[in-house]
Amino acid sequence: MKPVTVITGRAVPLDRSDVDTDQIIPSDWLKRVERTGFGKGLFAEWRDERGFVLNDPAYAGATVLVAAANFGTGSSREHAVWALMDYGFEAVIASSFGDIFRNNCTKQGLVPVQVPPEVDRAILDAVSADPSLLISVDVERGTVECGDIHASFTLDEFTRQRLLHGWDDIGLTLRHEDDIAAFESQRPSWLPSSATPPSPPSPSAVPGSPPSQSAVPGSPR
């Protein structure tokens, strides 16, 4: 991913809580096998409503999305992040995020800016009142500034460094190849492997059949 240090731009207020990933990118769009072109599907159903904030020309070209609590809840689809970035967003401000969505953001360089609810409310109100207001998100210092509002946000240090340097996560992990190989050499041999095909089920393995009394041998203890 590209390094991210400071993002400065205008913001769109999406004053709704629990905006789920099905809203961010509807499932019809998930059939594609590409990673690009998802911006057109961003909030596809809401964008058909004339009054939806993204349709307001005053907010055209904004690079920061400001939402309420629990943004990105729901499915693990990284397509939600691809859609937001393809549309032009570089940061999302909210008082909380769906866990997997937040992870996905940091893998792509979309900055998840988690601020206290009262700060989130103040920023929503400020950008609703003045669409031309500039917001600045500083990943290095962990700060967000918007008019009179000065707040800080936290990222774990590893994530912050990855964003600042645009590091390839997989490359970082592969530096620990020796550790991984050592761990693998100690794994128990009875752990399952998909290398063999599933054998024909024995009568007791039919889903939902009553467990046999012999199914649980005595505890080794």
Next chain:
Amino acid sequence: MTAPTATQGTGGKGAAGQGAAAHASAGRTLFEKVWDAHVVRTGGDEPDLLYIDLHLVHEVTSPQAFDGLRLSGRPVRRPDLTLATADHNVPTTGDTVTDPVSARQLEVLDANCAEFGIRCFPMGDPDQGIVHVIGPELGITQPGMTVVCGDSHTSTHGALGALAFGIGTSEVEHVLATQTLPQVRPSPMAITFEGRAPHGVTAKDLALATIGRIGTGGGFGHVVEYRGEAVEALSMEGRMTLCNMTIEAGARAGMVAPDDTTFAYVEGRPYAPKGRAWEEALEWWRSLPTDVGASFAKEVHIDATALSPYVTWGTNPAQVATIDGAVPDPDELADAAARDAAARALAYMGLAPRTPLRDIAVDTVFIGSCTNSRIEDLRAAAAVLDGHRVHDRIRALVVPGSHRVKAQAEKEGLDKVFLAAGFEWRQPGCSMCLGMNPDKLAPGERCASTSNRNFEGRQGRGGRTHLVSPAVAAATAVAGHFAAPADLEEHATR
């Protein structure tokens, strides 16, 4: 890792092992034991690097990950710990994929699996099914394992005492390339159900009651362990339903301590250990339950004896009421954000405040999804339907979770019960849970669904979803409006 003899302790090596030992003195939770046993390395500015025992793959969240591998020239590190199936896109009416975009995605999964040497159960394969149904069913999900999949409902597998969570496509690529994931360690949380659930209250109701109580963000940053008498009394499939919906409360994963119910479920399944290996596995599995004296970062207690069947009325799973209740009046909600959300949800759902749930008529009933498509779910619905007819106005479909579930149901004659009642009997897949195949709701269509998400448009644009258990779905199909199975009996005896 572990394969630990009793004296060997847990943890990988070095700092990981020491960390585990430090915890052990105070007692550790189930989650902590499984986590510690999978730490490849720890320390420095990096989060723990976690080894992944099983990576489940499906067609929707994997194509871009395989592309990434090709671009960087990386192989799949452990195809033998990876298993793929087609589920999200597959049609449930036959073998023809009419949507060319869906067809292409299914073909790409087959091609990627062939190229990288991954076992795949494509459409029509006797082992194909919803990824979270086939994992436990084949016995390849086992206690104490780490399981990931590019799907949020991976939490399902926690029912067996595995640590199982959903990941995005970048992380799918990461696991394919390294069989590990760097992860910030979540905190353990306990949700304890006190007492036994009354007759007619199912695992789905425990799940909906929990989310209604703690909210969609109630589990943020935590791995939940479900505990208590009502959980111990659940079958494995009930525990899967409960763990499945943990993600809807915002938690990373849900788990249930492995016990004799778990071991009896796993034994004899195709990928279960056998003979001496079974004994070794069992010794490790028996060491997993939370130690007496271990502490949780957060605890919630729910009185199971006071629960009833639940129905969601809104557009997130926390917007839920008991079937004896009514749609709330947003104006009566104290919190401004909850009030706005409820008003918006009622507008979308086309519901007036204070409408009793039993007065709400439905158009469609869907029994299926990774939450409720297993054999016990089908048995529960069929038991309600036996001798009844689906209401004239209602379209009703049942979509088994896998070909194995379907075959078992047909062996028991459940298909005939469903068909006689007026249900459609379909092929396995995710189907109407998320409407990626032709099974969708039309705008304004109202559905009683055994799936997991009632989000706007989830089952089709403009569709209105109410989440219920299989028993309530079946009773609703007969009554034409939301109903509990007991309502049908009262009706019949009158």
